[in-house]
Amino acid sequence: MAAITLNVTPKLNTKAKPLPCSLPKTLPPLNFSRSSFFRNGALIQSLSAKTNQSRFESSRVSSSSINALHSFDVVVVGAGIIGLTIARQFLLESNLSVAVVDASVPCSGTGATGAGQGYLWMVHKTPENEKWELAMRSRSLWETLARETQDKGMNPSDLLGWKKTGSLLVGRTTKESEMLKRRADELSAAGISAEFVSGSELHSKEPSLLVSENVGAAFVPDDYQLDARRAVAYLEKVNRQYAPEGRYAEFYNEPVTKLLRSDYVGEVDGVLTEKNSLGCKKAVVIAAGCWSGKLMHNLMQDFNVMLDVPVKPRKGHLLVLENFNSLKLNHGIMEAGYVAHKDAGLGSVSDPVQTSISMTATMDTSGNLILGSSRQFLGFDMEMDEGILNSIWERAGEFFPTLRKINVENLRNSREVRVGLRPYMPDGKPMIGQIPGLPNAFVAAGHEGEGLSLALGTAEMVVDMVLGNPLKVDPSPFTLQSRSH
Template sequence: MASDSEPTPASHSDQTFDVLVIGAGIIGLSIARQFLIGSDLSVAVIDKAVPCSGATGAGQGYIWMASKTVGSEGWELALRSQKLWEELAESLKDQGLDPLQLLGWKKTGSLLVGRTPEESDKLKRMVQQQCEAGLRAEYLSASDLHVKEPELMVDKDTGAAFLPDDSQLNARRAAEFLEKGNRHYSSKGRYAEFYNDPVISLLRSGSSGEVEAIKTSRNILHSKKAIVVAAGCWSGSLMSDLLRESEIVLDIPVKPRKGHLLVLENFNSFQLNHGLMEAGYIDHHHTAVPLPSVSTSGLLDDHDGQALSVSMTATMDTMGNIVLGSSRQFAGFCTEVEESIVNRIWGRAGEFFPKLREKPLSDFSQSREVRVGLRPYMPDGKPVIGPVPGLANVFLATGHEGEGLTMALGTAEMLADMVLGNPQKVDSTPFAVHGRF
C-alpha cells in the first residue's frame, strides 16, 4: 500500500480506473485532484516523464488578472481559477497550515508597467474596465509607482495598473502539494501514478468503437468513464499518434513556444514588493510574429525565423530569489539554454531596474539558474477543453500557453463537470474542440 508521500508503483499488468489523465503537469494533477475530491471515481495519472518536467516546472508562478482582458473569452475562466486558488489558500489557513510554505502562495499584487503616454492611456482604460468588472484595481502615476517600487526607474510618462489581489505561486511546490493530496486516495484504491511510462496507443472496443483503454510502454490501463489528454505542448502530436490508425481526422494545432527565465539566487541587495510586468508583455503573449515598433520591448526580431520576443517580468520568490523573464519563441521542442536570450532578458530588466546594471551578468555565474520551458501555444489564444469529436469519452485539456498555472483549477473544475454531467460554473463553449479546427 502506498503512503501519501510515495508514488504508487506501476505494476506490469492490466488495471482499471474510472478516469485516466495523461500528463502530470499542473493541469493534469489539478484535474486528477478535482475528480478525487468532487466524486467517488478512481483516477490514474500517466506521464512519459515525471511531474513538472514540462512547462509547469519552468514557470514564473503568476496568478494574475492584470494581464487579462475584461470580456475576453478566457476572462471568466481566469477569474474563476483565481477564486479557486484563493479559496484553497484560505482553506489551508483555516486548517492552521501555511499556504506560503505549501504552495509558495503570497498575495503580492501585480503591477503592469507602461512607459509611454500611449501605454498609460491604455492602462487607464484597462483599470476602468477591471473596476467595472468587480476587481480591485487602480492606476498609479509615476510618483505613486515609485513609492510602491523604489527600485523601479520611473519618469514623467511612467505609470502602472495595480491589482492588489493578484498573487504568486511556486509552481513546483504547488504541483507537489497537489500530488501529495492526490496520493491520500491511494490507500482507498482510488489513485495511482504511472510515471516514466509513455502512452503508445488507444485501445478501442470492436463493437462500439469507444476507447476503452490505453496502452503504455509497460501497462494496459482501462477506463470506465473518461480519458483526459493534458500533455501540454505534446498533446497535439500525441493525439496524432494515437489516432493514426483510426478514421478520425483531428489536427490540434497546439505547438511548443519556448521560454527562458533567469533566476538570481539570494540577491539580497535588491527588493521587489510586487510582481511586475511591462505592458508590452500582453501583446507578445498573444502574438506569434514581430509587432510594430509601438511595442514597449523593442526587442522583437526574427531570430532565425523563430519570432522572438523578450519582455520584462520580475518577481521575488519565497526564497528571496529574483525571477526575471521572459522570452517567447518558436523553436520546436528544443529546450537548450540560449545565452544570447538570457543576456537579452538581463539587459531588458536593467532598463527598468538601474541597480541591475551595476554588475555584469557574469558576476552571477555561480548563483543563477536558467529555466527553459515549452508553453503549449494555440493560434487563437484559447485553451482547448472538451471532448474529442468522434470519441465521446476522450477529452482534451491543453493549449493554456503561459497561463496553465493561472487557469489550472478552473480548467480542472470545468473538465470534471463535463465528465460528471454537473452544471458548468463557466461557459465552456469557447474552449470546445468541435468547430475550432
C-alpha cells in the same frame, strides 16, 4: 481563429487485429516514482531536443509485451499542473478512481509547469476576452484552496509559495500609459480592485523601478503569486491520500503509445504504455501540454478520427537569482509590452523563430529574484541559450538601474535557469472538452503561459463535463467543436 481539422467518421478496418475488449477490475497497484521539484540549470540543459520531441511519440507495442493490466475509472495523460488538478478534482468530487500517466515526472524541465514564474495575476488580462470568466473562476478557486489549507492549520506560503503581492503593469510611453488607464477602468468595472498610478506614485511603491513622471502603471493590489513546484508537490500529496483505498496511482516515466478500444463504435477502453495497460471505465483525458497535438494525432489514427490540432511548443527562459539582495521588490512587475508579445502569432517566413523579450520581475517567498521572459518558436528544442539570458538581464536593467552595475556572468554560481515549452494555440485559447467522435475522450491543453492561473477552473470544467454536472463557466470558447471546420 485556430483551425482544428476533424474527420470523425469511424471506419471499419477489417484487417485490424482486435484490441483487448476488457481489463481485469482489480485495484491498481501503487506505482510511485518520487518527483524532483527543484531542478538545476545543468540538468535542464542536458535535455536534448531529440528526447523531448519523442516524449509522447506513438509506437506499436504487442499485447505480449505488456507487464501488467490495471483498471481505473479515469486515466489522465499528463502530470503537469493541468493533469494533476484534474485528477485532484475527480478525487474530491466523485468516488471515481484515477490514474495519472506521464512520459516524465512533474516539473522535470520538459514542460511549462516547472519553468513558470508563478503569478496569478489579473492585471494583464482583458475583461471582454473569452478567457475572462474562466480566469475569474480559477482565481476564486485558488483563493479557496489557500484559505482551506490555512483553516487546516497549514501555512499556504510554505505549502504553495502563496503570497498576495499585488501586481504592476508598467508603461514606458504616453501611449502605453493611456492604454493602462483604460485597462484599470475596465478591470474595476469587471469587479477587480484596480487603479492607475502615476510615475511619482509608482516610485513610492517600487523605489528601485525607473520610470518617468509622465507615465505610470495599472495596479491590482489583490493579485497573487505562488510557486508552481510547491503547488505540484502539494497536489501530489493530496492525490496520494486516495491511493491506499485504490482510487489513485501514478505511472511516471511511461510514454503513452496507444489508445485501447473493444469495438469500432469509438469508445475508448484505456491507454497502453511501454509497461502497462491502463483501462478506463469512464473517461480518458489528454492533458499533455504542447505534446497534446502530436499525441492526439498519433493516438487517434487507429480510430480513423483524424485530428489536426495546432498546439505548438513556445520556448521560454527564466533567470532565477537565489537569495538576491541587490534588488528588492514589493510587488510583481511586468512591462506593458508583455501583453503584445504574449499575443503575437507564429513566426513569418522571414522570422520563423520570432524571438521576443519582455520584462517580468517577481520575488518568491524564499527571497529569489525571478526575471523573464522570452518567447520563441523553436519546436521542441530545450537547449539553454546564454544570449537569451543576457537579453533578459539587459531588458530588466532598463527598468532597474541597480542591475546595470552587476555583471551577470558573476552570478553563475547562484542562479537557476528555467527553460520550458509553453503549449501555444494560435487563437490564444486552450482546448477544453470532448474529442469529437470519441464520446469518453477529453482534452485539456493549450493554455500557453496561463496553465497555472487557469488550472483549477479547467479541472472543474473537465470533471463537470465527464460527470454531467452543470457547468460553472461557459465552455463554448474552448471546445474543439466550436473551432473545427
